[in-house]
Amino acid sequence: MVLAPAGLMLFLGAWGIRRQDAIWRDEAVTYDMAHRSLSDLGLTLLHVDVVHGLYYALMHVWFVVYDATLGGTLGAVIGLRLPSVVAMTAAAAGIALLGERLVGRRAGLFAGLAFTLIPVVQQYAQEGRSYATICAAVVWATYLLVLAAARPRRQLWWGYTALMLFACLLHEFAALALPAHGAAVILARLPRRVLRAWSLSAVTVLAGLAPLAVFSTRQSAQISWLMWPDPLQLLTFAVLAVLGFGCARVPISSRGPIGMRAIGIPLLLLPTLLLLLLSHVEPAYVDRYVLYYVAGFALVAGAALARLLRPAGELGQTRGRLLRRVLALSLALAALLPVDVHLRSPDSRVDDATAVAQAVREVSEPGDGLLFMPSRRRIWMATRPHDFRGLDDLALFRSPVASHTLYGTELSGDEIRDRMLASRRIVVAGDPSGQPVDDNDQEIAKRATLRGEFVVCGSREVRGARITVYARAGGAGGGCRDGADAVRQPPAARR
Known part of the structure; x- marks a missing residue:
């Protein structure tokens, strides 16, 4: 019961984990922060990203051990994601229990199997x-809540x-899981002593x-980029919510004082709905912030599947009906396969810091x-600084570590x-066309100077970025190679 979901999750987690060594910008931040000293990390958290401070500290300890043992063999990417x-393997085991x-x-x-898929x-x-670690912690906390509801003990x-x-x-x-737990306790009509114990824990x-x-309210500007929720993320939640309600309608017999519906439906709905309500005051919704809501769906889906896929003959189940249900489930799983394959490709994330660094190395002399436009894209060099060696970062005043910031000053x-x-020549690593531009003094100066004093030698696009080489207009000797394009896009890019 536990080994099958946990083993499947471990397999799916290991499948394509390198993703062609692509690392997107948020992972690059994790890598950078985890490799700073604890004193530098502490000083940085006073200015930025304090909400992730504990995770960065844990990853710092992990990389100290990993780099000294497995890092040379498995590589930084695996160490970053392992x-x-x-954590997700532990979450799958917790869901099964x-x-x-x-x-x-x-x-x-x-x-457990539904969760992994x-x-x-x-x-x-x-x-x-x-987010995977948070999901695992919430799942196991929910398990302890269910145990404590059945046999209240101080240790639980x-x-x-x-x-x-x-x-x-x-x-x-993660605190948004508390209302879901509270709703489960109330819906189950547990004794007052259980409600008091849960209330004390929540407080x-x-x-x-x-x-x-x-x-962290001092650093709220970090999520100022958030606008209305991503439609695709909302669609994912809506699909799981509808399916979850459908599964909850299947007759289910619960074994303990807290029923499956009492815990599954609140966990599925409340965290996301509360975060959406909060977003009306200040935009804050991203699905990964409440990723643990999928545990609620997995619980009700698992209970429904257990009843619908009973062995033939059990409780009047006919072999033909069972085969039809198995076929429908198999088709649904087959439909997920292209999505699973896509998730393990570099194109599944908004950008690829590895591809950016390699492109800069190929086109530069x-x-x-070197310019990053906007400056926060300097994070692209965090995992592969050697690819930028020999280039002069024209805008940089103080490095990220020296300034105790994510992107430097x-x-x-x-x-x-x-x-x-x-x-004479400038390599610009910037956002692709069509992205909004920053309007601070530094970014305006970069754009105006490039537009007025430089010509484009060539450009290439990589995942989530555009790498462009500029040369001084009319400069002595010219900046572009052979007086032509300094950057020739490969056939795949031209297509």
Whole structure:
């Protein structure tokens, strides 16, 4: 019951984990922060990304061990993602145990398998971010809640409180699982002593989270890029919500004081709906912030599948009806295969820092100037700084580590312009066409100087980025090679 879902999740997590060594920008941030000293990390968190501080500290400890043992053999990419694979494997095991505790062994088996096959679960099982770990912590906290509801014991409540606090300190939006747990306790009509114990645990978690939550409000500008929720993410939630409601209509007999519907439906719906409501005040919705909602779907889906796929002859089940249901399930799984394959390609993420670094290395010459547009794209060099060696970062004032920031600090617009005019050639690593542009003094100076004083030698697009080589207009000797394009796009790019 447990080994099958856990083994499948481990296999799916390992399948294509390298993703052709592509690393997207958020993973590059994790890699950079985890490789800073703990003192530098602490000083950085005072200015930015404090909500991920505990995760960065844990990854720092992990990389100290990993780099000294397996890093030379397996590589940095696997080290970055392996903790998430292990966390999702633990989450799948927890889902199976929850299903068994709430309904029965077959429900636990199907719930664990359903969880592993959800595409968004596989996506975050292969990302060097905290969301898989948060999901695992919430799942196991839910399991302890179910145990404590059946046999209230102080140790179970302590464990529940500790796991929920750990999840919330990894990311404060894990606290949105608390209302789902509270709804389960109320819907199950548990004794007042259980409600009081859960309330005390919830208050303790919120009290422990409060300092982080208050301090993080100073850094709320970090999510200023968020607008209305991504339609694709909302569609994923809507599909799972509708399917979850359909599964909940299948007659299910629960074994404990908390029923499957009482815990599954609130966990599926409440965290996302509450985050959407919060987004009306200040945009904050991204599906990964409440990734654990998929656990609610897996639980009700597993219970429904356990009943619908009963052995032929059991409770009047006919062999023909069973075969039709198995065929329908097989077709649904086959439809997911292209999605699973896509998730393991570099094109599945918004950009590819590895491809950017390689493209810059291919088109640049020693002594060329380098610009990142906007400056936050400097994170592209975090995992492969050797590909940028010999280039002069024209806008950089203080490096990310020295300035205790994610992307470093830049010179004033006038100083950037002067340094650009002293360069014969400049390689620009920037966003692809059609993206909104920043309107600060530095970015305006970069765009105006390139437009007025330089000509384009050539350009190439990689995943989520455009690499362009500029040369001084009318400069002595010219900056473009052979007086022509300095960058020739490969056939695939031209197509």
